[in-house]
Amino acid sequence: MESNTNLSLLEKFQDWISRSTSLKLLVIGFIALVLLIPQALTIDLINERQERLLETEIEVTNKWSRAQTVIGPYLALPYHYYREVNSNGENKVIKELKTAYFLPDVLDVKGDLQAESLHRGIFDVVVYRGAIELKAEFGEIALGKLDITPEQVLWDQASFMISVSDLRGIGENPNLMLNNFPLLSEPFSDAQTQQKGLQFPASLDSVSKGFNFSGSLKLKGSKDFHIVPLGKTTTMNLSGNWPNPSFQGEFLPEERELSKDGFQSTWKVLHFNRPFGQEFSETLPNFPESSFGLSLKMPVDQYQQSIRTSKYAILIIILSFLALFLMETFSKRRIHPLQYTLVGFALVLYYTLLIALSEQFGFTLAYLIASFATVGLLGFYSKTLFSKLKTTGIFTGILSAFYIFIFVIIKQQDYALLIGSIGLFVALALTMFISRKIDWYKK
Template sequence: MEKETNLSILEKFQDWISRSTSLKLLVIGFIALLLLIPQALITDLIDERQTRLQETENEVTNKWSRAQTVIGPYLALPYHAYREVLSNGESKVVKELKTAYFLPDLLDIKGDLQAESLHRGIFNVVVYRGDLDLKADFSSIALEKLDITAEQVLWDQATFLISVSDLRGIGENPDLKLNNVSLVSEPFTDTQSNLRGLQFPASLDPVSKDFTISGKIKLKGSKEFHIVPLGKTTSLKLSGNWPNPSFQGDFLPEDRVLNDEGFESTWKVLHFNRPFGQEFINTLPNFLESSFGLSLKMPVDQYQQSIRTSKYAILIIVLSFLALFLMETFTKRRIHPLQYTLVGFALVLYYTLLIALSEQFGFSLAYLISSFATVGLLAFYSKSLFYQFKTTAIFTGILSAFYLFIFVIIKQQDYALLIGSIGLFVALALTMFISRKIDWYKK
């Protein structure tokens, strides 16, 4: 008799465990938290694949040519400076060789950037070939501003310089002319200002002091192109075949035209828009701080979007478990915690499928395929849980709405917070409305 009583108590305890709503909710919540562990591993996988993409980009650009920044042309004039020093109580005049730098009064650059995509394995890297037409007018060499006289200047040792951030991008000898006279180019490196590029030695007429540099440069680069506004008036006009460039730097274009065929953009920068003057002695300012231009990066980064999608994993898991629990409550079909776990694993595995497919087909198509496969799998599995087609169809529709909701948030970056907040409010309101008649103390 005592044995039967003990057995009855044990059976009642097991029955309470299997039917307790509160305990069931705690178990479901614990399962959802445990699923964050594999989800964190998947996030690490996405980070690893993104790092691999960056390594591939660096490898390709190191062999092709890196992002280019063009500074120039500007003029370097060596001159003799004299200063008085005391030596053994006697005053002596010492002659020193210094360099004066002059920036152009007018700098006009027209460029055409033809972008192409280089493939390395499953990754694509954007590179470009550019044709630059340069014109720089030095109409006033203001020696007096630096307290230099024309007699001090070594006019036959003048040099025009064009700094190029990566000299490997110069594919042909530049065709540059000084007042319609061709100049010979040589490489230079200025360790003091950390600039490198091309120099064009020239013998200048000290009487004229009106010089025009013009010509063409063919340049290769990758992802980004910038110039520095050296002229008192700097004009830049860029065109190319990349449909969606990103404009960067201290100055945005005054006019731009973007379409599927490419882009056209124009800038105009005046000398008082920048933080440096026109004349310098021996040292140059940090020109790179005032550079501007554009980026030709890939418009869709599947890894960045996959990471953003994975951040909503806990939301998808919780909402899916909530929908499954409510349907379990209304249909009186008891779902085992192991079955919740299997559903959770399918929801987590979705992100691995997403990142693998996005590397092959792009993010949008990968999202469609992954969502369709996951929702289809869970719909098939839920049929064995609920048996009824209507209940299975409702659960499938709810899951589809969840994934569509996340996709809209990912694509609408500017309104992601607004859409997400409204969506969660609606989900909470529907849950409260649907569950309002449930007697939580009944079980």
């Protein structure tokens, strides 16, 4: 008699477990939390692949040429500086060799950047070849502003300097002229001014009232191209074949024209727009801080979009489990926690599939394929959970709506918060409406 009673209590407990709505919700919530573990590993995988992309970019750019920043031309004038010192009670005059630097009154830059993609494995890296034309007008050299007299200057040792951030990008001998006379070039590296590039020795005339410097420079670089506005008036007209450049630096272009065939942009910067003057002695300011230009980036960063998509994983899991639970409740079909777990694993595996496919086909096509595969798999699996084809179709349609909703959020970055908030409000309202007749105290 006692064993029958115990068996009856055990059966009742098992029946309560299988029918308790509250306990079922707790179990489903626990499964959703456990699924956050593999989802966190998925985000780590995306970060790892993104780091591999950055390593590939560094490897390729180190062999091709890095991002280029052009500073110049500017004039370097060596001069003798005399100072008086007292040594053993005797006054002596010491002569030191120093360098004064003068910037142009007008700097006009015209450039054409022809970009291309270099492939390394499954990754693409953007590089470019540039043809840069420089025209600079130097007025009368303002020696007086630095307390230098013409007699102190070594005019025959003057040089015009053009700083280039990566000298490996210079593909041909520069063709540059001073007052229509060709100049010879040689590399330089100055630890004091922290500049490196090309210098063009020139023997100047102390009575000259100005100089015209002009010519062309062939450059190779990776992704970024910047110049520094050295002129009192600096203009740059830059064009290229890359359809979606990102304009960067301290100044944006006054005019820009973008098309599928490339871009055309124009800058104009005046000397009072920048934080430095026209004449310097011995040291130069940090010119790159005032640089401007553009970056030629790949149109789609699949890893960034994959990370954004994966951040919505817990939302997809919760909404999918909620939809499954409500359909279980109304169809009166019992779904085992293990079946919820299998559905959850399929939702998490989706993101690994998305990463792998996006590296081959791009994010948009990868999202379509991964979503179609996941929704199709869960749709067929739900056929074993629900006896009616109509119920299976509704569940499949709900999953499809979820993935379409997330895709819209990912693509509409500026309105992601607005669209997401409205979507979640609608989902909550539908859940409240559908579940209004459920007896949550039902044993």
